[in-house]
Amino acid sequence: MRSAPAKPDPLALLRWYDRRRRALPWRARAGETADPYAVWLSEIMLQQTTVEAVKPYFAAFLARWPDVAALAAAPQEEVMKAWAGLGYYARARNLHACARAIAARGAFPREQRELLALPGVGPYTAAAIAAIAYDAPVVAVDGNVERVVARLFAIERPAREAKAELREQAQSLFPGRRAGDFTQALMDLGATVCTPRGPRCGDCPFHGACAAERSGDAEAFPVKPPKTQKPxxxxxxxxxxxxxxxxxxxxxxxxxxxxxxxxxxxxxxxxxxxxxxxxxxxxxxxxxxxxxxxxxxxxxxxxxxxxxxxxxxxxxxxxxxxxxxxxxxxxxxxxxxxxxxxxxxxxxxxx
DNA sequence: TACCCGTGGCG
DNA sequence: TCGCCAAGGGT
The missing domain is CATH 3.90.79.10 (Nucleoside Triphosphate Pyrophosphohydrolase)
Structure with a gap:
């Protein structure tokens, strides 16, 4: 009889992260505390947007509006102009409204529930800010994490339908400490190893403990919904x-x-x-x-x-x-x- | 719940 | 060349 497959080891992921983490402009260096303003600003910009596209905008915003009070004091029109080219312009509108809400209450909220109430901040972003800026014991689930988890557990339903299960499984992996690092480790893994196409399973800290890898076709996960034609x-x-x-x-x-x-x-x-x-x-x-x-x-x-x-x-x-x-x-x-x-x-x- | 909402890079 | 897709949220 064959031995049971190994279970994913979250601490192995943290060790991998300590060696392979990406250096990103909005990310605190190892051991340092992240600036909530920079975390929030970057998370909004990164919604459905690539890291490389965000970098110049993040630098420009931070240089021009170095803190949330400065952004709140800016005319909305100027914020929209500065956002031009980045897309999804409702984000810029909400970013400005959010800056004013935060400035009015004096500081960033720390509770996930309060973060969720801010304009432009949904479940992912609230969890990301709570974990990365405040080390709250939550795992933020973005597209990267969905893909990693869908593969780890070979989840057969499309991500759209399996949101709740994906979040539960992601949270179940949480090792109980280093919440910000753990969330970012899952995202870095998805961005650099567990990629949509051509995943490099041999380089993965979950190698040997991944159901999709065992299936022989890791790339088949997450299951894609049927594509519809663009009018x-x-x-x-x-x-x-x-x-x-x-x-x-x-x-x-x-x-x-x-x-x-x-x-x-x-x-x-x-x-x-x-x-x-x-x-x-x-x-x-x-x-x-x-x-x-x-x-x-x-x-x-x-x-x-x-x-x-x-x-x-x-x-x-x-x-x-x-x-x-x-x-x-x-x-x-x-x-x-x-x-x-x-x-x-x-x-x-x-x- | 579905649909709406940009853009640029990559295989 | 072109479909895919990237750190989602609002309604």
Whole structure:
């Protein structure tokens, strides 16, 4: 009779972490205490976002707003501009609201329940802050940890359906000390060894104690839900120029690209009718349809935009809900990537 | 509960 | 080239 498979040893993971932990700008060095502000800021930026994409934004935010009081005192518009290009703009809105809430109450809450009540802070982020900044005995479960745990225990259901089980199993691994290190160790393991594709099981501190590895196909976990096709939408954007300036406006505060600057545009729709595009133009002008389209892929649809361009002689007219921005200052407007593509397509630079 | 919400890099 | 996917949260 075969011996029972080894159980995962959490202390082996901590030993691995002590050797292989990543040095990250928001992470305290070994033995030092993390700054709650830096932990919170980084955790918000890292939501669904890669480490490399976050690094320059984190540095810029920390340099400009070195503590939560400074961020709370900033105009929301400035925060949105500084966030431009990072995506998921509701995060920036919530970040600012959260900074004001924290400044108003005087300090970061330490309790997970209070953290959870903050805007933009969900179950993962609350647990991460509690564990990393305050050493609370909780395991934060992000996509990395879900993957590690799904493999360790060969969980057959997709992560979406198995959230509760994944959290319970992750928490069951907690060794009872070094909570911040343990959570970050699981995440580092998922990011560098137990990767979505091509996991390096031979380098894993759980080698020999992982059910997915024993199955012979660790990569098959976590089980993926069936993929659905991404629909296509279309629309048009209008680039109006006059006397060295371009016409822009601010999008509504919620929804797609909420609160971000844009060139006046039609709604983006599956049933967009190009013949009616000109009816959405911000002003009467000698509009010319440019050849080609701007293509962009969002989370849940892909977009093809027709670009219209026109030039008006000075003086520049006032146009409702819009403003003129000098071409040299377009960069400082904090255009989201889609609108940077529009600018480039219209020959305004911003490649 | 499902759906909504960006972006850039990688195999 | 293109689908996949990364430290999720809000509604």
């Amino acid at each position: 296509e939408r279309r629309g048009a954007a209008f680039v109006l120029l006059s006397d060295g300036a371009a016409l822009i406006r601010t999008r509504p505060p919620r929804g797609l690209l909420g609160g971000m600057a844009e060139f006046p545009s039609t709604p983006f729709r599956a049933d967009f009718d190009p013949r009616k595009a000109r009816a959405h133009a911000p002003a009467a002008a000698p509009w010319r349809e440019l050849p080609g389209m701007v293509e962009h892929v969002f989370t849940h649809f892909s977009l093809r935009l027709t670009i219209f361009r026109a030039t008006l002689p000075p003086p520049r007219p006032g146009i409702e809900n819009c403003r003129w921005t000098e071409l040299g200052r377009l960069e400082a407007e904090g255009l989201p990537t889609l609108m940077r593509k529009v600018a480039a397509h219209a020959g305004l630079g911003l490649e």
